[in-house]
Amino acid sequence: MSSCPPAHFCPAHPDAPGLLLLAAVAVLAILLIVTAAAALICTTAEAGRLITRRIARARHTKERHAMTTPTDPDELTGSFGTARRIPRDAYRGTSPAALDGWVITAPGWHPLWSQYHLGVVTLADVPGAPPANITRPGATHELNVVALNPDHGPHTPTTILANGLRYLTPVNIAEQFTTTDDQARQLAYLCARAVIHGVLNPESADAPERIRAAWHSTIHQTLQHDHAPHHGRPN
Structure with missing residues (x-):
């Protein structure tokens, strides 16, 4: 034991x-x-x-890649009107430099006409297109807005270019900038949406300098935001 x-x-x-x-x-x-x-x-x-x-x-x-993904709708509706994208085939033959275009119907901006064309074009040399008139050094694209002639309306995305673009002069907005083709298309979409929601005024008859300055500021601030080195990075 x-x-x-x-x-x-x-x-x-x-x-x-x-x-x-x-x-x-x-x-x-x-x-x-x-x-x-x-x-x-x-x-x-x-x-x-x-x-x-x-x-x-x-x-x-x-x-x-949000600016380069073609997922934006072709028809927009806002409190100030509608915007409809022009099919690409409609302007490829007549406007080879055109990248995107919208027919905006917004009666509230002017008492005598209600439709506008908003488009973006490349300023690069394009076969079949006349040389671009570059007014801003280094510019690669231009966004323009014109009032459509009501005598030839109503204008639709499929008929607007059938007999040439019928618009009133002078051109309301013509802003040049430096970007890519895809970002220029996205910019056109954003501006068309801003018009039908009352954020941007497509009619420059009353105060052209102030209205064009607002478009200039909006366009370049949008592009600077998308080109910023920290844009898109999580906090």
């Missing part, structure tokens, strides 16, 4: 080897569980960080 108290392990205790083995197995199992749990926590945390990075990267990519 061992003189060790029953509650203590000692080499002379007859059950010591088995108890020691069980204790070792228990300790090893605990260590394995702790290690596995720690690994799981690290893996979960790393997975979370990876997912967060991927979401941020996807968001950045989506916002960075």
Whole structure:
């Protein structure tokens, strides 16, 4: 018989080897569980960080390409009127430099006519198009707005260019800037939307300098925002 108290392990205790083995197995199992749990926590945390990075990267990519994705609707409705995009095939033959165009119907801007054409053109050399009149050094594109002649209306996206663009002079808005073709198309969409929601005035008859200054500021601030190095980055 061992003189060790029953509650203590000692080499002379007859059950010591088995108890020691069980204790070792228990300790090893605990260590394995702790290690596995720690690994799981690290893996979960790393997975979370990876997912967060991927979401941020996807968001950045989506916002960075927002100006180049042709997902904008072709018809817009606002409190001041409607805007309808001209099909590309309608102006490719007659206006090869044109990139995008909208027929805006907004009766509230002038009492005698209600329709406008808003378009963007490239200032690059285009076969079949006359040389562009570049008034701003380094400009690559121009956005213009004209009042459509009511005597030849109502104008629709499919008929507006059938016999040439019939518009009133002088041109209301003619703003040149530097950007890409895709961003110029997106800019046209944004400006058309601004007109039918009452943000931009397409009619310059009453106060041409003030109205053209507002278009100039809006266009260049929009382009500067989209060209900013931090644009689209998550906070």
